[in-house]
Amino acid sequence: MANTKVAIIAANGSLFDAYKVLNVATAAAASDAEVGIFFTFEGLNLIHKEGHKNLAIPEGKEHFQEGFERTNVPSIEELIGIAQELDIKLIACQMTMDVMNLEKEDFVDGIEVGGAASYIDYAKDANISLTF
Amino acid sequence: MSLVANETLDAKGLACPMPIVKTKKAIKNLDPGHVIEVQATDKGSTADIKAWSESTGHQYLGTVEDGEVLKHYIRKASEEETSEEKKHENVLDLDGLRSKLDGEENISILDVREPAEYAFGHIPGAVNIPLGELEERFNELNQDGDIHVICRTGNRSDLAAQKLSEKGYKNVKNVVPGMSDWQGPTEKSN
Incomplete structure (x- = not known):
């Protein structure tokens, strides 16, 4: 898969969304493959310095908590670390940051900040593009 | 049971995508051509390890189930095998080998792949000495009579055939291309 490029939009912020995005990205x-993730709106939770450690299970699905523990699924914190180790590009959406009054320092280290055009530029020659 | 591997990775108890993330890290430190055994309990890991090997160019050998544990065997890609140039001139194609076997000639076949590759499918009666051990073990082979050397694609067997010729073996044939295209009978030893 060398020479394969994957562009992902993460637009939702529950624990489930985080696993969908990060499992596919790290795999x-x-x-x-070369992988970039563009975090926008609630998707920013996934890379928020504190927020990503305590993402909520969607309402009414709390009973899945036990399953996560039983199957020893890695934590989101761990997956973000792996994503960075594997050189996955993490891009936070500038516009959403402005709306939510967030600064680059509010996020995990090593992220980039960009607008919609940055994502389009990154994704224009991607082989796989996904939205979560 | 366990097959002979150069390295073992314990990925037991880990859920997707950790088995392949760990495998990627571990294979970085493995010598090209060597075999790693990845132990996992994630039931999806068999399909994933196979797909991962295909997309990264490594050779998925197979999986052995040991109770709850899945043991996956992967051989790291080696550039040596992509070279087209073969130096040992005495070669035999697979049809030639097949007709000798069908003619019930008592022929000797030397399989120079890694033990785990051999275990997942070899020609019945073939003897396994991996290329890397041939220098120390060649005297296990009978000097008289033909020796048919085989590997996966014909490159390791080419090197082995050259080595045996240097050691004084007279009738050494490199069987080409190798097990990757072999349609005849095989047996497993695991």
């Missing part, structure tokens, strides 16, 4: 990067 792709572990398969030697």
Whole structure:
């Protein structure tokens, strides 16, 4: 999968959304693909310095908590660390940051900040593009 | 049971995508051509390890189930095998080998792949000495009679055939291309 490029939009911020985004992203990067994720609106929760450690399970689905523990699924914190180790590009949406009054320092280290055009530029020659 | 592997990775108890993330890290430190055993309990890991190997160019050998544990065997890609140039001139194609076997000639076949590759499918009666051990073990082979050397694609067997010729073996044939295209009978030893 070298020479394969994956562009992902993360637009939702529950624990489930975080797993959907980060499992696919890390699996792709572990398969030697180049991966970039554009975090927008609630998706910013996934890279918020404190927020990503305590993402909520969607309402009414709290009973899944036990399953996460039983199956030893990695924590979101751990997956973000792996994503960075695998050189996945993490891009926070500037416009949403402005609306939510967030600064670059509010996020995990090593992210980039960009607008919609940055995502389009990154994704224009992607082989796989996904939205979560 | 366990097959012979150069390295073992314990990924037991880990959920997707951790088995492949760990495998990616571990294979970085493995020598090209060597085999890693990845132990996992994630039931999806068999399909994932296979797909991962295909997309990264490594060779998925197979999986052995040991109770709850899935043992996946992967051989790290090696550039040596992509070279087209073969130096040992005495070659035999697979049809030639097949007709010798069908003719019930008592022929000796030397399989120079890694033990785990051999275990997941080899020609019945073939003897396994991996290329890397041939220098120390060649004297296990009978000097008289033909020796048919085989590997996966014909490159390791080419090197082995050259080595045996240097050691004084007279009738060494490199079987080409190798097990990757072999349609005849095989047996497993795991």
